[in-house]
Structures are given as structure tokens and as C-alpha cells.
Amino acid sequence: MGRRKGRTPPPESDTEPYELDAVVGEEVRNGVTFFLVRWKGYGPESDDWKKEEDVQAPELVERFRAEPQNATQGASSGPSATDMAGTVSAFGRSNRKRSSNNEGKRKKAVYPEKSPTSPLASKLPDSKQASSGLPLPENDNGVPAIGSIYASPPIASAPVSRLPARGFAGRGNRVDDTVADNAALTASQHAPPDSGTVVRPLAGKPSNSFRDANKRPRSLSLDTAETPSKRKFTAFSEDAAALVPTKIVDAHAQVIADEWNEVARQSGVPENAKITFINEIDHEPVPPDINTLFTYLEKDCLSSVQVPNPPKAETMPCIGRHSAFTDEGLFTFDTNCKIIIECGQDCSAASSCENRVTQLPRTIPIEIFKTAERGWAARSAVPLVRGQVLGLYTGLIISRTTASKLIGADAAYIFQLDMDEPQDADPSLVYSVDAFRSGNWTRYINHSCSPNTAIITVARGSAHESLPYTLAFVATQNIVPLAELTLDYDPSEAKKFAEKKYREKSRSKILKRKRNQTPCKCGTLQCRGWLPQM
Numbered sequence: 441m442g443r444r445k446g447r448t449p450p451p452e453s454d455t456e457p458y459e460l461d462a463v464v465g466e467e468v469r470n471g472v473t474f475f476l477v478r479w480k481g482y483g484p485e486s487d488d489w490k491k492e493e494d495v496q497a498p499e500l501v502e503r504f505r506a507e508p509q510n511a512t513q514g515a516s517s518g519p520s521a522t523d524m525a526g527t528v529s530a531f532g533r534s535n536r537k538r539s540s541n542n543e544g545k546r547k548k549a550v551y552p553e554k555s556p557t558s559p560l561a562s563k564l565p566d567s568k569q570a571s572s573g574l575p576l577p578e579n580d581n582g583v584p585a586i587g588s589i590y591a592s593p594p595i596a597s598a599p600v601s602r603l604p605a606r607g608f609a610g611r612g613n614r615v616d617d618t619v620a621d622n623a624a625l626t627a628s629q630h631a632p633p634d635s636g637t638v639v640r641p642l643a644g645k646p647s648n649s650f651r652d653a654n655k656r657p658r659s660l661s662l663d664t665a666e667t668p669s670k671r672k673f674t675a676f677s678e679d680a681a682a683l684v685p686t687k688i689v690d691a692h693a694q695v696i697a698d699e700w701n702e703v704a705r706q707s708g709v710p711e712n713a714k715i716t717f718i719n720e721i722d723h724e725p726v727p728p729d730i731n732t733l734f735t736y737l738e739k740d741c742l743s744s745v746q747v748p749n750p751p752k753a754e755t756m757p758c759i760g761r762h763s764a765f766t767d768e769g770l771f772t773f774d775t776n777c778k779i780i781i782e783c784g785q786d787c788s789a790a791s792s793c794e795n796r797v798t799q800l801p802r803t804i805p806i807e808i809f810k811t812a813e814r815g816w817a818a819r820s821a822v823p824l825v826r827g828q829v830l831g832l833y834t835g836l837i838i839s840r841t842t843a844s845k846l847i848g849a850d851a852a853y854i855f856q857l858d859m860d861e862p863q864d865a866d867p868s869l870v871y872s873v874d875a876f877r878s879g880n881w882t883r884y885i886n887h888s889c890s891p892n893t894a895i896i897t898v899a900r901g902s903a904h905e906s907l908p909y910t911l912a913f914v915a916t917q918n919i920v921p922l923a924e925l926t927l928d929y930d931p932s933e934a935k936k937f938a939e940k941k942y943r944e945k946s947r948s949k950i951l952k953r954k955r956n957q958t959p960c961k962c963g964t965l966q967c968r969g970w971l972p973q974m
């Protein structure tokens with residue numbers, strides 16, 4: 441691997457890309473498919489320059505196989521947040537020795553973009569919509585404006601005492617009407633990352649360790665008689681039901697699901713928006729950190745700390761209520777507000793107030809499903825539209841001092857409320873949400889370097905109603921049924937990655953593995969290699 445042929449490439453230029461010349465081979469390592477590809481050229485005068493390297497870029501290879509001429513064309517028009525295959529090739533390269541100093545120094549990026557003439561163009565997500573989240577504000581210190589989940593391998597939780605969940609009895613969700621209007625949304629826009637291969641359950645030893653969550657169980661090894669059959673979803677049909685694989689719901693999962701659905705029902709979630717657990721990968725019955733002592737919180741967080749009062753109702757008037765959301769309740773993505781202010785109890789319009797979009801009950805049926813490499817994950821059984829509010833990140837509010845002491849699995853579900861927070865903030869006075877022992881289905885939203893959801897921060901009009909503010913997931917693109925819902929756990933890193941001036945320096949810094957960092961298995965062309973770390 442990594443052989444280089446031809447003469448030494450000419451001096452580096454940011455505008456001249458590699459061009460994919462051939463897919464020479466492919467190999468599965470640790471469950472991830474790497475492709476040996478041959479790149480060619482740095483410009484017209486160096487067309488004879490070629491080299492081979494292994495990359496983890498299934499989309500690029502698929503595109504190349506379908507239409508070799510257009511797979512990497514348009515590259516010289518420059519990078520975008522969505523189309524940075526260079527990160528992938530750099531990641532692939534880091535796994536092997538470089539063949540020469542010259543090559544080692546060079547880090548050329550490939551920026552595959554939609555070719556307007558390509559028949560595949562309509563199948564690729566729109567680059568604006570599929571950008572790595574929202575054009576989210578960042579504070580002056582470069583701290584993620586919205587907050588970040590940090591990653592570490594999850595393990596089984598210890599039982600905790602149960603606390604009651606509070607609920608908001610709101611009215612019907614207008615967003616759902618829009619979903620219905622968009623039911624004809626064709627599924628060809630993008631494929632759910634995990635639907636490429638659906639593995640049926642096996643007879644054999646169940647895997648109960650959460651530490652195994654991201655690893656394919658031994659019983660899937662190809663040399664056993666029980667090699668699973670694989671079913672490929674090559675394209676979506678409009679009939680979403682045809683895509684729904686056989687659901688394996690065991691008795692234990694059913695008990696947990698019933699309990700969660702009952703809490704959700706009390707919060708106003710309709711009957712047809714149930715949560716189900718599905719495992720088509722192995723025998724792990726339900727996410728193992730979930731037992732009957734886990735506290736399901738559909739809408740509101742619990743708090744272990746006395747958070748100082750957020751701004752008072754007078755300073756959060758019921759104005760500009762349509763600035764952040766459309767009349768249909770879809771987030772507009774064009775607000776500069778770091779915190780979206782919704783009405784709270786002080787609003788005279790009470791529950792008929794339209795400025796309560798994120799307080800409306802969830803209307804989306806959710807499937808929590810096992811993936812081969814990313815543990816458990818969440819997806820919607822119905823189509824979602826860009827801007828739709830999907831749910832709130834709930835859990836226990838803890839101080840940053842407490843959060844920073846958590847390690848390993850205990851830290852896997854922490855979302856920093858670091859929006860607008862000075863870098864030298866007193867850690868005992870800034871907060872995080874921990875969804876390890878209490879939370880809701882959103883705790884299963886995995887990281888992707890090219891996500892389809894983002895977080896918006898919302899405060900409610902009156903003190904103590906949202907402590908200190910609410911984290912709401914919104915769809916950043918139209919999402920087909922059963923596509924895994926994903927979030928960039930550190931959008932500020934993605935932003936740096938996309939910026940030209942940071943490109944070489946910050947990319948290599950980001951791509952370099954830090955201690956204990958977890959490999960990212962998002963499988964996208966934009967993959968930065970590792971999960972963000974606290």
C-alpha cells in the first residue's frame with residue numbers, strides 16, 4: 441500500500457487536486473472497508489504522476505465506480521465544509537508508512553463535489569443543507585457556542601434512585617403537518633449510514649458488554665458456519681415500509697420501551713410516536729446501561745445544582761417570535777441569536793402562544809437500533825424536514841467541576857452547556873448535562889463529521905423553567921425514514937477544519953490521535969478520524 445509511481449510531484453498548490461484514477465482493491469480491517477485507490481496528477485503538466493493509497497471513502501469510490509470522470513471533478517473550486525475528502529485520504533494515510541519524505545510533506549485534498557451533469561448529483565445531499573451543522577455562532581474564545589458532547593467508551597451503569605419526570609402538556613405539533621406535506625420526500629437524497637448492510641441476528645453467545653458496543657461480536661467471524669446473510673439496500677423506494685427490516689424486540693426491551701413511552705405519553709407525546717429498540721446486529725437485548733432504574737426524561741432535565749437564575753422574564757419579551765422559526769415551526773437557520781428565547785409561564789398567551797416550538801411534544805416515532813461499530817443509535821421511522829425540532833437533550837445538570845472528574849463511560853453522555861462561556865469561567869459556576877443515568881432517546885444520537893442534525897439553545901421566558909437553557913436537536917437537512925440521526929459533537933472543530941487558513945496546520949493537529957481518543961466510525965468523506973475529546 442502507499443506506493444508512489446512516476447516523478448516527484450510539483451510544488452504544492454491548494455487549488456490543484458488529486459484526481460481518482462482507479463480503485464485498485466479493497467480490504468476490510470476491523471469491520472471498516474478501506475479502498476486502495478490510485479490518485480493521479482497535480483495539474484496538466486504532471487498528469488503522469490500517480491500514487492496509490494488506502495482510504496476509507498465508500499461514497500467517493502461508489503461515485504467513481506458509477507461515473508469515473510466526474511467522481512473527483514470540480515475539485516479545484518475549493519473546499520466546502522461538506523466536501524472535504526482530503527480529511528479522509530489523510531486519515532487513511534496515517535495508518536501506514538510513507539514511502540518518501542516528499543510524499544510525507546504533501547497533503548493534497550480532494551474536494552469531490554456534485555457534478556451538475558452527473559446522474560448521481562440528485563442523489564447527493566445539497567452541499568449547503570448537508571453542511572456540518574448550522575452556521576452556529578462561536579464565542580470569542582473559539583469555544584463551541586452551542587455545547588459539545590465528548591466521547592468515551594460507554595459501559596454499564598450503576599443503578600440510581602428514580603426521580604419523577606416533569607412534563608409539558610402542550611398542544612399538537614404543527615411541525616408534523618409539514619412532515620405530512622413532505623411525506624413524498626424521496627428517499628434517494630441520502631442513504632442511512634447503517635442501512636448498507638443489515639445483518640440478521642445469529643444464534644450463539646449473546647454480547648452483553650457495553651464495551652463491545654462498537655465492536656462486531658466474535659460470532660460474526662466469517663469462518664463460522666453461522667455467517668450472517670447480508671441484505672443490501674441499494675436505493676430507497678418511496679414506500680418506506682418496504683425498507684423497514686424485521687424488528688427484533690425482546691421482552692426486556694419491551695418493558696423499557698413501555699416505561700419510556702408511558703413517560704413520553706404523560707408529556708403529551710402521541711400514541712403513534714413510540715420509541716422502539718431494535719437489534720439486528722447481535723444479541724444485546726437493549727442498551728445495557730439501561731435498566732428499570734434509568735430515569736427517562738422526555739422534556740425536562742433534573743438538576744443536582746442550584747443554577748443561578750437565567751435572565752428574568754422582562755428581559756425576554758415575547759417579540760420576534762418568528763425570527764427563529766417559520767409559521768410551521770421549522771427553524772429558519774438565519775438567526776444570529778446564540779440563544780433562542782421562547783415564552784414561558786409568564787407569557788399571557790399561555791399554551792396558545794406560538795413562541796413555544798421546542799416545548800411542543802415530540803411527534804416522531806423513534807427507533808433506537810444497534811449499529812455494527814457505533815454502539816446504539818437513533819433514527820426516525822418517518823421522514824423529517826430541514827428545520828424540524830426533533831427532541832431535547834435531557835439528563836442531570838451537573839457543574840463542570842463534577843463533569844470534569846468523570847472518566848470513561850461515565851463521561852460518554854455529557855453535553856457541555858458551554859455556549860457563550862468565557863474560557864476562564866469558574867468551573868463550579870458553569871454546567872453540563874449528563875445523560876448517563878437519566879435522559880431520553882437523544883442520548884443515542886451518535887457523532888458524525890457530516891451530521892444531519894444540529895443543536896440549538898433555547899431559553900424559556902421565566903427563571904427556573906429551563907436550567908440554564910434547553911438543548912434542542914433540529915434536522916439540518918431533509919432526512920429519509922430510518923436514516924441514522926447524527927450530530928457533530930464538536931462543530932467548532934469542523935469549522936476550523938473547513939477554513940482554508942487552518943487547513944494544513946489544524947487538520948494535521950486534529951487528525952493526530954490524542955491519548956485515549958476513540959476512532960470515529962462515522963464513515964463519511966469528511967471524517968476527522970477521532971471523536972472529540974473533553
Ligand SMILES: C[S@@+](CC[C@H](N)C(=O)[O-])C[C@H]1O[C@@H](n2cnc3c(N)ncnc32)[C@H](O)[C@@H]1O
Nearest residue numbers: 591592593814815816852884886887960961962
Ligand atoms: C452519546 S453516546 C451515543 C450513544 C452510544 N452509541 C451508545 O451506544 O450508547 C457517545 C458514545 O457513542 C459512541 N460513538 C458515537 N459516535 C461514534 C462514532 N462516530 N464512531 C465511533 N463511536 C461513536 C462512542 O462510544 C461515544 O462515546
